[in-house]
Amino acid sequence: MERRDFIRLSVAGVGAGIIVPTIALADSGKQAATGNIYYTKEAPGRWSDKVATHLPNIEIEKTGGNVAVKIVTAHEMKGYEHYIVKHVLLDQNYKFIDEYLFNPTKDTAAISTFTLHDYSGPIYALSMCNKHDLWLNGAAV
Numbered sequence: 121m122e123r124r125d126f127i128r129l130s131v132a133g134v135g136a137g138i139i140v141p142t143i144a145l146a147d148s149g150k151q152a153a154t155g156n157i158y159y160t161k162e163a164p165g166r167w168s169d170k171v172a173t174h175l176p177n178i179e180i181e182k183t184g185g186n187v188a189v190k191i192v193t194a195h196e197m198k199g200y201e202h203y204i205v206k207h208v209l210l211d212q213n214y215k216f217i218d219e220y221l222f223n224p225t226k227d228t229a230a231i232s233t234f235t236l237h238d239y240s241g242p243i244y245a246l247s248m249c250n251k252h253d254l255w256l257n258g259a260a261v
Contacts, residue, residue: 158246158254167252176207176247178259185238187261193230193247197222200250204230208246211239236261 164171172194179190191207203224209217220232230247244258 158256160256170249170252174247174249174252174255176245176255176257178243178245178257180243180259180261182261187236187239189234189236189243189245189261191220191232191234191245191247193255195230195247195249197224197228197230199224202251203227203249205248205250207232208248209234210244210246212242212244214244217243 159165159167159174161171161175167174174193174195177192177194179192181188181190189209191209193204193207195204197203204222206219206221207230208219211217217236218234220234222230222232236243240261242258243261244256247255247257249255
């Protein structure tokens, strides 16, 4: 293959990789019911039978100016076959605060703990399953 042909095909492949998925998502309407990004208890989309084991539960404990946030996803941890990849903690504006990545060969439960200083208001947790997508839940601090 000549260099010019290789460059043309590469550019065409990159363009198709950007445009085709965008068109497919715009037309499908059957992705995650909440903006094609995550699932919730109220909008579980195609995973309605997975809410109990994929929705992250948030426990909050206040001590002085500190807030301990414990996130628990009642999900099995079957090594790399099926597990919770990570928990992500977001503030009231859905901005990233922190995350915990699970090690599927060592972690036996999907539990993470975060400490916040002088925080109040809504907080959100994301739980990502390697097979059943991304789940969002919220709580008040």
